[in-house]
Amino acid sequence: MIVASTGMVADLVRAVAGDRADVSALMGEGVDPHLYKPTRSDIARLMRADAVFINGLLLEGKMTDAFARMRDSGKPVVAVGDALPQDRLLSPPGFEGAHDPHVWMDAGLWAQALPAVRDAVTKLDPAGADLYARNADAYAAKLVDLDAYARRVLASIPANARVLVTAHDAFNYLGRAYGIEVRGIQGISTESEAGLKAIEELVALLADRGIPAVFPETSVSDRNVHALVEGAAARGHAVALGGALFSDAMGAPGTYEGTYLGMIDLNVTTIARALGGEAPASGFQGKLTLAQR
Ligand SMILES: [Zn+2]
Structure with a gap:
């Protein structure tokens, strides 16, 4: 065992x-x-x-x-x-x-x-x-195939929107591998509290650069992500709440998203689509069911 x-x-x-x-x-x-x-x-x-x-x-x-x-x-x-x-x-x-x-x-x-x-x-x-x-x-x-798919769909995001804003800093390796700027509200560990200042800075970034979406995570409270959406709205910039990403935990056992391939497929497909890139709703191998989430 x-x-x-x-x-x-x-x-x-x-x-x-x-x-x-x-x-x-x-x-x-x-x-x-x-x-x-x-x-x-x-x-x-x-x-x-x-x-x-x-x-x-x-x-x-x-x-x-x-x-x-x-x-x-x-x-x-x-x-x-x-x-x-x-x-x-x-x-x-x-x-x-x-x-x-x-x-x-x-x-x-x-x-x-x-x-x-x-x-x-x-x-x-x-x-x-x-x-x-x-x-x-x-x-x-x-x-290798999944990596190539991630590279392709994330490369389709327009240059100005190539910024991934999430609840905590789990996506630095994704950012490096696939050329996306990554900003977490909380630090590398969820033990650190997000400061009001960090939230204000991110709101300014979203508004200044016209970033269309921010992303909650399934294993982290989405309170701070909602604060960003509200903060941006107060500044006259509509930010969508992207689909929840799997950062530090996979989906339910027995589902496609409960596998590593499904987890990464869901993440990169969700990010690409919400930030204005092109990716099929059925994902990397046709197994994704984004519509049901
Ligand atoms: Zn983490």
């Missing part, structure tokens, strides 16, 4: 392990990993697991010590973020000395975690080595 912290990490491990492992995530739909505290039953599940996969880079802020203790006790704890090329990690202002943990937002970067996942799963179950290698390669090819 393998236990992952977030749904995104569980999805990555599942893509490699296939049917040979029981993979589950501690944090489900709508859960904020920055604030998540493990329950007693979570700790018991982690203790029973053959291996634990986490995002790392301090994303799971309240669980960092628990993971360190497990590693000290000899349990394999694999941090996907640590497996990525360190020179590809961002350290934005206000987050000096640490890396931005939201690495899944760049599909091409996320794919670079696959070799480490494959190797870790193979070490647990050497008999599955061939399958794990094939699965990792097949999934890498899907991520």
Whole structure:
């Protein structure tokens, strides 16, 4: 049994392990990993697991010590973020000395975690080595396609509207990968409170540049995003509330948006359409149902 912290990490491990492992995530739909505290039953599940996969880079802020203790006790704890090329990690202002943990937002970067996942799963179950290698390669090819789709639809947004304003700073990797300016109301972690000044500055940016939409996130309160819409309206600039993005958690289990591919597809398709770009409502592989959201 393998236990992952977030749904995104569980999805990555599942893509490699296939049917040979029981993979589950501690944090489900709508859960904020920055604030998540493990329950007693979570700790018991982690203790029973053959291996634990986490995002790392301090994303799971309240669980960092628990993971360190497990590693000290000899349990394999694999941090996907640590497996990525360190020179590809961002350290934005206000987050000096640490890396931005939201690495899944760049599909091409996320794919670079696959070799480490494959190797870790193979070490647990050497008999599955061939399958794990094939699965990792097949999934890498899907991520390459998703990355190309994201690049194409986001490139169709008009130059003046290439600004993504969201509830918190989860989208820096998306911004770098696909050439979009990214502004979060809250900082890298949702633990920081958004100041009135930050909201006023963003309202001015929206009005000055004529940005057409801002985006709530499924795992963060949308109070601040509504404040932006109202603030811009008071200045005579109508800003639409774009569809809710999946920042730090995926959609419901069993749905397309409850997979990593569906999560990123929904995000980039929603952003492109709301900011005046072109993207099919059915998304990257025709599986998206934006109309129902
Ligand atoms: Zn976050």
